[in-house]
Amino acid sequence: MCAACGVWGSGPLCLGCRQSLQVAPDRITPAGVLARAAFRHEATARVLVHQLKYHGAVRNAALIAGAMASLLPVDTQTLVPLPRSTLRRMRYGVDPAVELANAVGRLTGLPVVLAYAPGLWWPSHAGSGARATVRFRTIRPVPTGAVLVDDVVTTGLTIDSAVHADGSHIIGALLATASAKIMNARDRHSDGH
Numbered sequence: 001m002c003a004a005c006g007v008w009g010s011g012p013l014c015l016g017c018r019q020s021l022q023v024a025p026d027r028i029t030p031a032g033v034l035a036r037a038a039f040r041h042e043a044t045a046r047v048l049v050h051q052l053k054y055h056g057a058v059r060n061a062a063l064i065a066g067a068m069a070s071l072l073p074v075d076t077q078t079l080v081p082l083p084r085s086t087l088r089r090m091r092y093g094v095d096p097a098v099e100l101a102n103a104v105g106r107l108t109g110l111p112v113v114l115a116y117a118p119g120l121w122w123p124s125h126a127g128s129g130a131r132a133t134v135r136f137r138t139i140r141p142v143p144t145g146a147v148l149v150d151d152v153v154t155t156g157l158t159i160d161s162a163v164h165a166d167g168s169h170i171i172g173a174l175l176a177t178a179s180a181k182i183m184n185a186r187d188r189h190s191d192g193h
């Protein structure tokens, strides 16, 4: 059964859903981090991420991990997920960035290091167009050759918040999807971290 649309067939994704996956252009966050996403946050890719974030579809992480792994810098030594806020993790029962980092780690053999702890809660995409808010604190030093892992990049301010907490060894950021549009109120709700 297709993980995105539910149609019966062979393989985890049907042909139509596979063909809707669009390569996302690289982007640079305001703090200067190269952020590379496997797909544009549209169609099938958006559905897969949404189900991972809000419906516990952890198997979707493995469906996206191969495309993510191919974008890793050659000098990557560790994968460092950006944790979801504690209240959202409790509410939805899953931390999508950790699931994605573990899936990429299984494919590549790279270790996953939990270097950041989340704040209790923060507004979705708070501070869009403003400076990054403080969302993370470090619970151990960020190791050398670290690539940050998260589900969706929109403004890049979540990535930059981690950089501000401890960015000395971060060589890039790896995402499942990149959202290109200005977020409207509905998206801000449904796609918030």
Ligand SMILES: [Zn+2]
Pocket (backbone or CB within 6 Å): 002, 003, 004, 005, 006, 007, 013, 014, 015, 016, 017, 018
């Ligand atoms: Zn499908």
